[in-house]
Amino acid sequence: MSKSVAAKALSRSYAGERTLTFLIGLLALAGGALALVVGFGLLGRFRGRRPLLDPMALAWLGGHATPARIAAIVLGLLLFVLGLRWTVRSLRPEPRPDLDLDRTEGAELVVTAAAISGAVQADAEQLDGVSRARVRAVGSRTSPALRITxxxxxxxDLKAVWAALDTQVLARARESLGLDVLPTAVRLELDTSPAKRVR
Incomplete structure (x- = not known):
């Protein structure tokens, strides 16, 4: 399994959030750096002493008060809606995709995410050296992925478990679901044995 395939299974689709956060952070950093440059007088002492809001801009806003208020209200509402949408999208549960094996009308065949997870989990728990397993189907209907712990x-023997997982469990899952590629992220943990009491 390549790193890019495993990364697809590991990461929730946060690309939009990460990009937007990066751009906002970059914009804030550029604004702060510009304020420091102007404040220290590196662009001239006159600019460093001027008020934050330019008098010409204040005069223009005073002359066009109504359109400026409307624009400010619209911008505020737009930012509020975008922020609310971003928050809801970030907080919603990650989708668990069902897989369409057959889309023929009247003979549809859908395998649920729970069934996929349960079957792979049952197979993984049969491997030598594995005490228990947890499997989650993630991704989308067209591009499912698995997270296995x-x-x-x-x-x-870690190598034996890894080889058996790839050649038996995941190969069977790919074959059963009719997929050429099933991105999978695997997390291995040492099972804790029950604590022994000292008498």
């Missing part, structure tokens, strides 16, 4: 017994 395996808890291993102490002294388990």
């Amino acid at each position: 395996l808890w291993l017994h102490e002294g388990t």
